[in-house]
Amino acid sequence: MKRLDVGARVHEPTYGLGSIIAVEDAFVRIQFDDGTARKFLIRLAKLEPSSEPAPPTRSRGRKGAAKKKAAAKKASPKKASSKKASSAPSGG
Numbered sequence: 001m002k003r004l005d006v007g008a009r010v011h012e013p014t015y016g017l018g019s020i021i022a023v024e025d026a027f028v029r030i031q032f033d034d035g036t037a038r039k040f041l042i043r044l045a046k047l048e049p050s051s052e053p054a055p056p057t058r059s060r061g062r063k064g065a066a067k068k069k070a071a072a073k074k075a076s077p078k079k080a081s082s083k084k085a086s087s088a089p090s091g092g
Helices: 062-087
Strands: 009-012 016-024 027-032 037-041
Antiparallel strands (some): 009 016, 016 027, 027 037
């Protein structure tokens, strides 16, 4: 393989299918379909071009964090009201 472009799909004999995520001087970084990223020396890597599309990605970004934050906001007023009630001095 002569030309390595970011985003190109390749097959490496040991690790299988992946997408090129960076080309740096004499190295190439590949994100494999199993989720691992590896760095190869271009002149020694045995990469073959692949026309197979990348698998669908799962969103691990901020949406999950936003849902957790929203759930915490809903739960916090209940906790605050119970703390106020329990911190009131008892008559006696």
